[in-house]
Amino acid sequence: MFTCNKKSVEEKIKKFSQIGDDHRGGITRYSLSKEDEMARDYFVERMKEIGAIITTDDFANMYATLPGSDPTKKGIVMASHIDSVKNGGNYDGVLGVISAMEVLQTIKRENIPHERNITAMIWTNEEGSLYPPAIMVSGMLTSPYLPPEIAKNYEVEKMMNSKSVIDNKTTFREALSKFKYLGTKENRLSSDKYIAMFEAHIEQGPILEANKNDIGVVKCVLGMVNYTIRAVGEANHAGTTPMSYRKDALFAMSKVIQIIHEELDKLPSDLVYTTGQLSIHPNVHTVIPDEVSIMIDIRHESPDVIAEAVKVLNNLPKEVYGCHIEVEVGWTRDTVYFDKQLVNFIEQSVKELGYKYQFINSGAGHDAQFASYMLPTAMIFAPSAGGRSHCDEEYTSLDHCTMLASVLLNAVLKCDKE
Numbered sequence: 266m267f268t269c270n271k272k273s274v275e276e277k278i279k280k281f282s283q284i285g286d287d288h289r290g291g292i293t294r295y296s297l298s299k300e301d302e303m304a305r306d307y308f309v310e311r312m313k314e315i316g317a318i319i320t321t322d323d324f325a326n327m328y329a330t331l332p333g334s335d336p337t338k339k340g341i342v343m344a345s346h347i348d349s350v351k352n353g354g355n356y357d358g359v360l361g362v363i364s365a366m367e368v369l370q371t372i373k374r375e376n377i378p379h380e381r382n383i384t385a386m387i388w389t390n391e392e393g394s395l396y397p398p399a400i401m402v403s404g405m406l407t408s409p410y411l412p413p414e415i416a417k418n419y420e421v422e423k424m425m426n427s428k429s430v431i432d433n434k435t436t437f438r439e440a441l442s443k444f445k446y447l448g449t450k451e452n453r454l455s456s457d458k459y460i461a462m463f464e465a466h467i468e469q470g471p472i473l474e475a476n477k478n479d480i481g482v483v484k485c486v487l488g489m490v491n492y493t494i495r496a497v498g499e500a501n502h503a504g505t506t507p508m509s510y511r512k513d514a515l516f517a518m519s520k521v522i523q524i525i526h527e528e529l530d531k532l533p534s535d536l537v538y539t540t541g542q543l544s545i546h547p548n549v550h551t552v553i554p555d556e557v558s559i560m561i562d563i564r565h566e567s568p569d570v571i572a573e574a575v576k577v578l579n580n581l582p583k584e585v586y587g588c589h590i591e592v593e594v595g596w597t598r599d600t601v602y603f604d605k606q607l608v609n610f611i612e613q614s615v616k617e618l619g620y621k622y623q624f625i626n627s628g629a630g631h632d633a634q635f636a637s638y639m640l641p642t643a644m645i646f647a648p649s650a651g652g653r654s655h656c657d658e659e660y661t662s663l664d665h666c667t668m669l670a671s672v673l674l675n676a677v678l679k680c681d682k683e
């Protein structure tokens with residue numbers, strides 16, 4: 266059993282949290298920004314110190330590789346992201362990259378023999394906070410392997426033209442072409458070169474902490490559906506229209522949301538659903554709204570439960586308070602199960618290290634979920650204090666961060682022997 270060095274993990278957490286420091290306790294580090302470049306400079310500097318070979322691909326994904334003793338064998342990659350949301354935390358994504366760096370440094374320091382190339386990788390634009398959507402680059406890179414209904418959302422031409430949410434002008438393509446670490450296509454992650462990808466990450470939820478566990482062995486990324494529901498009423502004057510004459514689309518939608526909650530709460534309690542987006546027309550305080558639409562996101566491991574939830578949406582009343590109700594599917598994504606053998610390596614490693622663990626599902630999307638269509642993939646979680654993430658308060662204790670890196674190290678070494 267090998268373990269990673271706590272001091273070394275701490276030093277990296279401190280260093281990365283200075284790059285894009287938002288002075289509120291967290292960071293804002295958009296993909297392809299100056300801060301992204303600086304964070305990668307640091308990655309390169311530390312990886313070159315141990316003799317890792319640095320390459321980058323045509324999406325600016327970066328790879329630091331310690332060559333193994335048998336060049337005929339396929340390599341192992343440990344990957345996550347270093348970009349953040351606006352006022353994000355110091356752990357989401359970057360802890361996976363820190364863990365990967367730590368694994369390579371430990372292998373070097375302890376002189377641990379390995380036959381396969383072992384690579385620490387940074388995915389470009391996971392958050393999609395400046396150039397939407399999220400998990401954009403892994404979606405493009407793995408699109409030939411994705412089911413067509415998912416792949417169509419990550420079509421390269423469309424993604425390359427994604428515009429900056431700040432200036433609504435600069436495209437992802439332009440930012441990429443100017444980026445210091447743009448490389449070439451032949452360096453891309455592929456199943457020809459690698460047999461496995463591991464992603465270490467924070468949980469971003471409250472479950473591990475609540476169960477007093479140190480590590481989550483991730484079974485799957487939850488399947489989800491995205492639906493748009495529309496209420497269509499009639500616009501009219503807010504002062505002259507008696508209440509009984511109104512077809513108020515917002516009032517109708519509030520009733521619809523209530524029905525959805527009442528009905529979905531009858532399904533298994535681990536079903537999660539969110540109305541995170543609302544648009545209202547004309548959105549003027551003197552006008553009764555004539556059209557309101559919401560977007561609802563529903564997630565669960567079981568396709569049967571998802572199907573039950575979709576039934577609830579499809580069975581909504583067609584008319585509420587005089588308004589017409591329409592239900593339309595946006596997109597659906599099946600539950601993605603991680604590779605059994607890799608999950609097993611992770612579980613064995615946690616057991617041997619003596620950490621407390623549980624199996625867990627990922628409610629959030631990750632690059633690993635797309636990578637898993639291309640090559641065997643698995644994820645490891647560390648607890649998030651208070652279940653907080655995508656905010657300045659995001660925190661994982663140094664002990665848990667170091668445990669995460671140590672589990673990754675031992676799982677990778679088991680995989681090397683296969």
Ligand SMILES: [Zn+2]
Nearest residue numbers: 357358391466
């Ligand atoms: Zn992340």
